[in-house]
Amino acid sequence: MKIKLYGIRGSLPSNLLPSEQVAFHTKVLEDYNDSGEKNVQAFLRNYNRFALGGLGTDTTSIYVVSDDEENDLIIDGGSGIRRLGNVMASTERSTTRQIDILMTHFHWDHLIGLPFFAPLYQKGVEVNFYCVEGFCETALKTIFKKPFFPVPFESLQSEIYFHTLPAREPTELNGFQVTPYRLQHPDPCWGYKIEKNGKTYSHCVDNEGERISREDLGADLPLYQNVDLCYFDAQYSISDFFDRPSWGHSTAQIGLEIAMREGIKQMIFAHHDPSTTPEQIVEMANDLQVFYDKKMNLSTNKTEHNLHPVQWEFAQEGTEFIL
Ligand SMILES: [Zn+2]
Ligand SMILES: [Zn+2]
Structure with missing residues (x-):
């Protein structure tokens, strides 16, 4: 199974202004000059x-496709679904x-x-x-x-056809088993x-991820169990998260906490706020690394029990994950 991220922004499509792009590229060029590296590709790799x-730029749309590319599913029709x-x-x-x-x-x-x-405008295509x-x-x-x-x-x-899925029950769908679980959001939202x-x-x-403990997650706990890759709402930094209660979005620390406890192998933190810049993501990743190291260190020292190592990263559009 492959997962491709076509839209990772939250709330509103968003990108840098042309003037911000200039500042952005100026910084890269200055860093290249300062690096002393002569090979541009080698510099960019690091x-x-x-x-x-x-x-x-785009809002949520995720493409899930089988290894042989014969079966696929799309999650959500945010602006990313256009691409x-x-x-x-354009395929055969x-x-x-x-x-x-x-x-x-x-x-x-x-x-x-x-x-x-x-595809909605194409004769012969069936969209469910x-x-x-x-x-x-x-x-x-x-x-x-x-x-x-x-x-x-x-x-x-x-x-075009519309179907209702039963909550918390598996349904076979185009070669995939799909089970919806309730998320925490101001209007009903299903993971x-x-x-x-x-x-x-x-x-x-x-x-929003206020439900963290196994007890609070209750019937929705399986959404986080036996999982290889989890795409989790991390719209806010930890401080913004506490400033915005009931706005329906979470922060990476909460996702990582659940992942370490439940043994989720890999986390993608996404639904970035429209105002979030690349520099802020780098900062959030540094903060998260400190949080993760501290938790794992405590776990090793046996003051916290049974935490599992987790691979994690913040989402970037276009990235593909192979499970
Ligand atoms: Zn959203
Ligand atoms: Zn929403």
Whole structure:
């Protein structure tokens, strides 16, 4: 199973202004001059990847695909789905294919890309939308209504179907086993545990993550158990998180805490706030490393029990993970 990140921003698409890009590239060039390195590629290889390429622009859309690329699922239709749709529409089987899209919830940042998803306009394509909440069809048709968008839903060329998934029960979907679990968000939002060939991807965005203990997570605890890769809401730094209670988003420390306890192998921290800069992500990663080292050190010294080592990183658009 491969997981490709097409949109990692939270709340609103966001990128640097041209003037900010100039400052950004000036810094890279100055660092290159100061480094004494003559080979540009060698210099760039060692440069911080966020400082070099930024975080990414688009809001949530994640592509899950089998190793042989025969089966796939999409999670959410944020602005990132536009680029994914262009890739899909340009492939050989583009006009005869079935596309399955899991919706976590209906906040704008998770559906604004759908009117720009090219396969919806292709004759012969079947698009299935899945969600736990019963109002998926109404919500998605609304975004194609005037005065929000000029193309009416009824004129889309693809065949479109809506399905409701049972909460906390596995469903076989295009070769994947999909189980929805409830996340913590101001409007109902569902995370997805996706399993195939003994590998598991867990999608946990948008999620405030106030429920941390096994007891508080209750029936939703399995979302974090036996997981190879988990995509977790880390919209805020730890200080911003405490300043914004009930805003529906979390911080990396909370995800890492759960991961160390439950033995999640790898964490991706995502849904970056639109105002978050690459420099802030580097700072957040440094803070998180201190937190992680301290916890693991305590664990080794037996004052905290049974913590598992976890690989983690902050999301950058375009990254692909192979499980
Ligand atoms: Zn969101
Ligand atoms: Zn949301």
